[in-house]
Amino acid sequence: MKTEIETIAGETPGVAYQLTVHRLTGSDAGAPRTYIQAGLHADERPGVAALHYLIPMLEQAEAEGRLLGSITLVPHANPIGAAQHLFGDHMGRFSMGTRVNFNRDFPVPGKDGVRALDTATAPVFAERRLKSRLLELADDCPIVLDLHCDDESVQYLYVPEPLWPEMADLAACLDAEAALLWDSGSDCAFEEAVFEQMTARARESGGNLSGHCVTTVELRGQNDVDAGLARKDAEGLYRFLQGRGVVAADDSATPDLRADFVARQIRHVEMVEAPAGGTILFHVAPGERVQAGQMVAEIIVDPGCSGGAVAVTAPQAGYVLTRRIRRFVRMGDNLLKIIGDNQAVASRTGALED
Ligand SMILES: [Zn+2]
Structure with a gap:
């Protein structure tokens, strides 16, 4: 695994943010590439905890030659929001500088299929450059997982309707309780921006979306952060990656959805x-x-x-x-x-x- 610390320049002299990016290299160029991030809403920690256990599992797979598809991981996707505290309380959902939700207003492709991404030196706010960079890191990956959580919640997934029920394998591996299927936008959340780009590419190449997966995973509630749940989520994600052929497996069969699983349109x-x-x-x-x-x-x-x-x-x-x-x-x-x-x-x- 290779780790790079990228710098996102702040808006004022003396301020900069660090983005840690891990890359694991798969042995099969034909295997799906994967991007996983956590903590985009910086006050949501279950995904960060899950990656704490998943990353060593993937490192071991890479070392033992069992990693087929390359993987990019950003365990702290929002260093700007992570640093926002007001009178002792953490404020990780909205930018205090612009009042914009950190998971909205990602650049989506226009009618021509082209996105207007901000470069690292573009004279715009740091969060805009961060959003563009996260999209770049996820680019070309047919599997993109954005790990979030809700207030108090069961575990559920937001899924673009065209990718359901194919993505039921992820819900089953995670032992999730529900999925919300959306079909007409989510205020340019990260997931929507990635999905729109996937769709534009598929249209361009005359292909279809089969094999693609993009989701906002709500890993239960904000306080559901402990070693047991984090390990379970890491194992679920690992199993899913095995099922999709990203990690080699003796048995790549995925488990069944829970009998009481709820999948509904949003x-x-x-x-x-x-x-x-x-x-x-x-x-x-x-x-x-x-x-x-x-x-x-x-x-x-x-x-x-x-x-x-x-x-x-x-x-x-x-x-x-x-x-x-x-x-x-x-x-x-x-x-x-x-x-x-x-x-x-x-x-x-x-x-x-x-
Ligand atoms: Zn969130």
Whole structure:
């Protein structure tokens, strides 16, 4: 494995960021190339922990001649967000300089199939140069995994609809609980920018998207970071890479999806908002089924007073995917994501959240 420390120049004198890039070289030029990054939302750590265990496994495969496809790994994809603290709290989701979500506004190809990427010396903000560099590093890889997590959550994947069900192998290897299939953009998240580029290339070459995989993997919730889960995720990713022929395997058969796996189009997601501000008492947890009208949470507005708590009910029957990690909420904040049995909206363009 070769490691390079790249420098992303900051916007002011004396400031620079480091991007660590690991490269492993496969022995078979015909095997799929893979790109994996973690920590793009810098406050989401399960992916970083998983790579802590996956990287030595891949290094060993490379040393023993079992690595077929080349792999690029960026375990800390967002050194800018990693450095943002405000009064002791870490702020890793939005750039404090521009207010832009670190996983939005990636450059996507235009109608002509060409992307406007910023070079390392372009006179633009560091996060723009970082985004372009991450896309360059993922370029030409048919397998691209962006490791994230949600607030409190089961493990689930965002998947471009044309790649489903082929990508069910990844969900099965990870033992994931759900997949959200999107078909009309995600506010230019990294995944969308990569997928659009893959699609443009396939169109250009007259090929198809078979064998491609690009996803935002939500490795459960922000606090689901421990050695057991990280090892399990690393082993799942390794198994997936074996199944795709990136790493040689005696048995490349992939496991089955969980019997209760939920795969739905993203327009099934009910974003349940807080009807009042206050203290949340949840009555359901991620992974549970709910019925229409079932109380899923109470918000305590006036503690101890008659009528001092506001009940929140499920708008339809479905599956609780995520819930808010903090228990103090503003009116209008998202409380839960529920995958409805029926479509929640006629169509959904853009990301579920800011
Ligand atoms: Zn994220």
